[in-house]
Amino acid sequence: MRKLTVQLPKNPYEILIDKGILPKAGKLIGRVYEGKRAAVITDENVWNLYGQRLQESLDAAGMEYRTIVLPAGEATKQLGVFEYICETMAESGFLRSDLIIAFGGGVIGDVAGFAAATYMRGLPYVQIPTTLLAQVDSAVGGKTAINLKHGKNLLGAFWQPRLVITDPELLLTLPEREFAGGMAEVIKYAAIASPALFKRLEKYGGKSGAASHMEAIIHTCCSIKANIVAQDELDTGARMLLNFGHTFGHALEKSGNYEKYIHGEGVSLGMVMAAKLGEAMGFHDAEIAVRLINLLQSYALPV
Ligand code: NAD
Ligand code: MG
Numbered sequence: 001m002r003k004l005t006v007q008l009p010k011n012p013y014e015i016l017i018d019k020g021i022l023p024k025a026g027k028l029i030g031r032v033y034e035g036k037r038a039a040v041i042t043d044e045n046v047w048n049l050y051g052q053r054l055q056e057s058l059d060a061a062g063m064e065y066r067t068i069v070l071p072a073g074e075a076t077k078q079l080g081v082f083e084y085i086c087e088t089m090a091e092s093g094f095l096r097s098d099l100i101i102a103f104g105g106g107v108i109g110d111v112a113g114f115a116a117a118t119y120m121r122g123l124p125y126v127q128i129p130t131t132l133l134a135q136v137d138s139a140v141g142g143k144t145a146i147n148l149k150h151g152k153n154l155l156g157a158f159w160q161p162r163l164v165i166t167d168p169e170l171l172l173t174l175p176e177r178e179f180a181g182g183m184a185e186v187i188k189y190a191a192i193a194s195p196a197l198f199k200r201l202e203k204y205g206g207k208s209g210a211a212s213h214m215e216a217i218i219h220t221c222c223s224i225k226a227n228i229v230a231q232d233e234l235d236t237g238a239r240m241l242l243n244f245g246h247t248f249g250h251a252l253e254k255s256g257n258y259e260k261y262i263h264g265e266g267v268s269l270g271m272v273m274a275a276k277l278g279e280a281m282g283f284h285d286a287e288i289a290v291r292l293i294n295l296l297q298s299y300a301l302p303v
Contacts, residue, residue, distance in 0.1 A: 026061025041112035042103040043072040105131035106138035113144030117159030132182025136221035181264025245271030268301035
């Protein structure tokens with residue numbers, strides 16, 4: 001098992017990364033949460049594929065839980081769904097001393113995290129990310145949010161999880177496009193903070209070459225993010241580095257009405273645009289964009 005700590009002064013927490021760790025989730029949660037009641041928030045795809053494994057693990061740990069299964073997709077990050085989660089928890093008598101378990105990709109992590117930040121003024125939560133994007137990015141750092149009609153992530157809070165449990169084995173069922181989208185964030189980490197990771201990704205040459213190294217790749221990305229978040233939890237300085245490619249990327253996502261491009265595709269194109277802009281402004285030579293484009297292409301990303 002690979003272990004990392006997000007070193008926040010008030011609420012440090014661990015990220016545990018291990019193939020096949022999901023069946024141990026109940027026991028691991030018991031190490032950071034003394035209660036027995038939880039709301040498991042998930043989406044239908046994840047629940048169909050892996051719900052039983054999580055259930056068995058929580059049962060074995062003697063936990064009582066109510067499962068809230070939401071539709072898959074970005075539309076789930078909306079007020080109506082958030083309200084449904086909170087009303088369901090209220091109906092079941094959930095208290096501030098209970099736990100939320102966010103079991104899914106970034107959509108579930110964001111909406112469940114926001115419910116955790118706000119229900120009864122905040123209760124503890126654990127992230128069990130199931131997409132590559134969530135494992136390397138969204139499950140770490142405590143940004144939670146839902147979308148408004150006027151734009152993405154406009155309603156949210158910084159609220160750190162108690163624990164992140166990451167099982168790279170779950171990535172085997174991820175659709176190709178989603179895997180590639182997660183790789184865009186991986187390549188982003190390499191570009192902003194790790195020449196060594198960049199070279200490793202070049203050497204692997206694409207998904208099939210990288211497949212057996214995912215645990216190490218996730219670990220490297222999470223350690224970069226954990227370091228940056230520890231310096232700048234509230235995103236006013238160093239954390240902005242994590243937005244490389246995201247200004248153009250978000251514009252592209254929006255122009256495609258969040259349907260044409262998934263987030264990672266926007267980030268991929270956005271990083272190329274940023275690199276080209278940097279080149280045009282004389283910040284760096286042409287080799288930067290060339291290497292970036294080649295690497296993105298080898299992981300099936302648009303450039
Ligand atoms: P997602 O949660 O929509 O998941 C993508 C698809 O994969 C869904 O259909 C889901 O059901 C399916 N899926 C999930 N796990 C699976 C598995 N193991 N096998 C098969 N299918 C699986 O999308 P995402 O890319 O994980 O997350 C995108 C969201 O994350 C966006 O809303 C974005 O704003 C947010 N985000 C948040 C942060 C943050 O710091 N909070 C950072 C980056 C992105
Ligand atoms: Mg991103």
